[in-house]
Amino acid sequence: MATEILVPVLGESITEATLGEWLKQPGEAVAADEPVASLETDKVSVEVPAPAAGVMGQHAVKPGDTVNVGAMIGTIEAGDGAAAAPKAEAAPAAAPTPAPAPAPAEAAQQAPAPAEHVDAAALSPSVRRAILEHGVDPATIKGSGKDGRITKEDVVAAASAKSSAPAAPAPVPTPAAAAAAPAGDNRREERVRMTRLRQTIAKRLKDAQDTAALLTTFNDVDMTAVIEARTKYKDLFEKKHGVRLGFMGFFVKAACMALKDIPAVNASIEGDEIVYRDYADISVAVSAPQGLVVPVIRNAESLSVAGIEKTIGDFGKRAKDGTLKMEEMKGGTFTISNGGVFGSLMSTPIINPPQSAVLGLHRIEDRPVVRDGQVVVRPMMYLALSYDHRLIDGREAVTFLVALKNAIEDPTRLLIDL
Structure with a gap:
């Protein structure tokens, strides 16, 4: 039976908060009282402890969503996390028509997909600024902070490693491709919700x-x-x-x-x-x-x-x-x-x-x-x-x-x- 994760009492006169980030993903083992999410209030960040041991269930809200005190934001399922992995792997085998494996070239092109899982709202302002300044893909950075969070130092180190790596020879564009390339394609904007x-x-x-x-x-x-x-x-x-x-x-x-x-x-x-x-x-x-x-x-x-x-x-x-x-x-x-x-x-x-x-x-x-x-x-x-x-x-x-x-x-x- 699933145990609900509820927004705890946050302090006098505080009735709501913003979900900052999830510290545990679905399927991961969770110990009782282990932090599973962080909430941002008007003054500080507050970690939400797991109400019971088990496996992280589904996330009911996304980072950046506003939640009220007492609201359910996720669940803890029974289990120890280890048994959840084979169950997840068995699902494709039971499917009647499994999708064909991608060709090596296609697999290489699909490699950057983890970038979708890096939520800008879950990064601190200093980290977001550093990512924009150095032009580094956050999906390629291994975080050294608490629970694998990316720090500003991680971004600077990744940028330094990127600049020191030998550059691959750029392909010579055809005249048609050169005409189609937009001018100033290095101009970027990012909209990040205020905490x-x-x-x-x-x-x-x-x-x-x-x-x-x-x-x-x-x-x-x-x-x-x-x-x-x-x-x-x-x-x-x-x-x-x-x-x-x-x-x-x-x-x-x-x-x-x-x-x-x-x-x-x-x-x-x-x-x-x-x-x-x-x-x-x-x-x-x-x-x-x-x-x-x-x-x-x-x-x-x-x-x-x-x-x-x-x-x-x-x-x-x-x-x-x-x-x-x-x-x-x-x-x-x-x-x-x-x-x-x-x-x-x-x-x-x-x-x-x-x-x-x-x-x-x-x-x-x-x-x-x-x-x-x-x-x-x-x-x-x-x-x-x-x-x-x-x-x-x-x-x-x-x-x-x-x-x-x-x-x-x-x-x-x-x-x-x-």
Whole structure:
């Protein structure tokens, strides 16, 4: 008897999701609680576990389809998977008029057929972009990711192997064939349905622009002291705490101190009231295969730099694995986004409602600056604070950035709360 695979409860107020991809194909053996499909919600990807052990039955929905909580999306049949293969092979033998085997030339032409089974919607955006950029057929790529999924690195490696392979001599076209060949036949387009996460990001960012009075204030910070401290203590830090010492730990700690001094930056508008908070739940933008996600470091003001780095490291790992939980993405009071890891020099980040401010970090680069009347080269970073001008005045925004700058340029302040 078949066991139905149902869409699980996805979280408070979430009633539907989009089927991202099937992790098990019909006929494959499935263990109890083994992930068989992934669902995309407004915030994260959620894996659907098998309700029982057996053999994967038919898929009731396709990748990209919208499904409601509690809906049946597939079945698990009785069996162990091994017995299913002979049964499938026996079907052609029982047919009264089996189709003739194709000639070798025809078989060679039919070889690329597996490309039909590579669903563009099941590939991450970065993988789809890489496939378009390198002109690689995804059916020829062997995925090295989880459950054989194709990664961006797989695409780059396939493109490199393709370019290094000797090219077959091109046949000389006849005049008639040359006249029939369309000009610019290397121009291609691809339409890919937006993921539910991307749709939600687009809506929330547009809502922020429509409702908040956005303004961005800039400053720069000399990273010399933090770089020296990190270089001096990174090995001891990793040995003691089991996590690498990065820059985000310093910035989160410095931001918490500045938020305590300038509480409006940590506040929000609710109706005709302003909500002030004596705690700092810092949302940290983390890159995931489906796009940026923003998990929250709860009570960051009470954590040490080591505690902050451990939390961020855990978020980053689980974002890549798609195992972040819904509740970990809600309720932040202030956001830090580090575009510098991608090479950004300067940007104007958009706030994450109902928050009232977001701090943008950027790349570190050597620039000439004046110190004690002398021009010297220092590792500098631009800081950008975007904020809701309805709540935060320019003076408060500038004061916040100066307090942050002072703490980063003199990390001792972080120890003595100055």
